[in-house]
Amino acid sequence: MSRVPETSRKSTEAALAAVQRYADNPSAFLALNAGNELFVGDGGELVAYREAGRFFIQFGGVFGPANRQEAVLREFRKYARDRRRTIAGIQLQRSDAELYEAAGFVLNQVGSSYSVHLPEFTLRGSRFMKLRNKISRAARSGLEVREVAFADHRAGVEAIDAAWLRAKGRHVKEIEFLVGEIGGPVQRYRRLFLGQLDGRPVAYISYSPAYGSRSGWLHDLSRRLPDAGPGVMEAINATAIQTFSRERAEWLHFGFTPFTGLDASHDMASRSALTERFLRFLAEKGDSDYPAGSQLAYKEKWGPQLVLPEYLAFEGSASLRAVWHILRVTKSM
CATH class of the missing domain: 3.40.630 (Aminopeptidase)
Incomplete structure (x- = not known):
């Protein structure tokens, strides 16, 4: 070896x-x-x-x-x-x-x-009322969400990253060993969902493949512009869930929170x-x-079963x- x-x-x-x-x-x-x-x-x-x-x-x-x-x-x-x-x-x-x-x-x-079993997932019911309202508010603002190729939207993604880092301040600490990235030799295996307002990229979520007994997708790297508005990330993830469910994926993993x-x-x-x-x-x-608390709150709002x-x-x-x-x-x- x-x-x-x-x-x-x-x-x-x-x-x-x-x-x-x-x-x-x-x-x-x-x-x-x-x-x-x-x-x-x-x-x-x-x-x-x-x-x-x-x-x-x-x-x-x-x-x-x-x-x-x-x-x-x-x-x-x-x-x-x-x-x-x-x-x-x-x-x-x-x-x-x-x-x-x-x-x-x-x-x-x-x-x-934290993980969601997609065949059982639904946004119906009072438990998800606040989440549905946030997604609806983002849609009313004119947000458009679609899956895109990173190579075609590199400049927009990099602009979001730069603004996100500036907003977090010079002391921001990304857990780079435990979160994903965009680009590189394995980018073709990832999937990128982009949110746009009036054609301007304002937020994205990158998903990585998950293999093994609970195969599906890992909700991985996510970024947004500071002025993107409420419900944007939720709307992007809801669109991805709809896509993965149509494809009969089994799991959406929200990953590790220390x-x-x-x-x-x-x-x-x-x-x-x-x-x-x-x-x-x-x-x-x-x-x-x-920010373990804020990460956990975001993950729990989707009702993880595992x-x-x-x-x-x-x-x-x-x-x-x-x-x-x-x-x-x-x-x-």
Whole structure:
């Protein structure tokens, strides 16, 4: 096994094949983000990570067949050890967490992911009245939503991004390791829904494919102009849901939100009490470091039927230093 440069076209194709074939994590497509380093096994298995200090910060678990994951993890640990690096993982699913715990890692729940089962989804009923009103208000403002090709609307998308960043201020922190991107060699697999007012692009949502047992789409990167008006993002997502439902997609995943849904029922036997207290402190601290509350509110308004815990993994033992490096690499702090 060997690490291959993330800039290599061959490595990107190998990583894509591993995600498509083996990944059961709805956010697995994010492993293909630019800036990730890739450890590719002899059988095409994948581990995606970034380096931070003496740590390899790994995203997700081992993307490979179940009967190979233990061996690939062992090889990746040797690769890290030979380079005097310690592994710390983030956004592991429960099955990943159990594999890593058996290998001696310490596991703590760090947040939750939220998903809607599209065949059951409806906006009818009093529960969704406010959501319907917001969507209707956006439509009355003249908003037009359609699926477009990024290559044809690059300038408009980049203008939205620039305005969004300016509005957030110079201290804005995007969790770039845990959210998607637009462009690059795998853009053709993503889908882009654009909202326009009088022909002017005002907002967009990019969706990434989700594979595995809950296949469908991941509600990924979303941006809007500050003056886009209320209900714009909801109207765009509603249009995408209609499209995906017509195509008989099974799931729309809203992805991972850190520091949410922390519950003792999800605890692993190996958990670190110190890390647990620190994560609960961050959860209670609210939006001052990361807007978990506003993200959660947006996701919950769609009535997700599935909420799953996601985990941090620490090789050997947990430490606040390891947690700090994870949060720094993901720009959660």
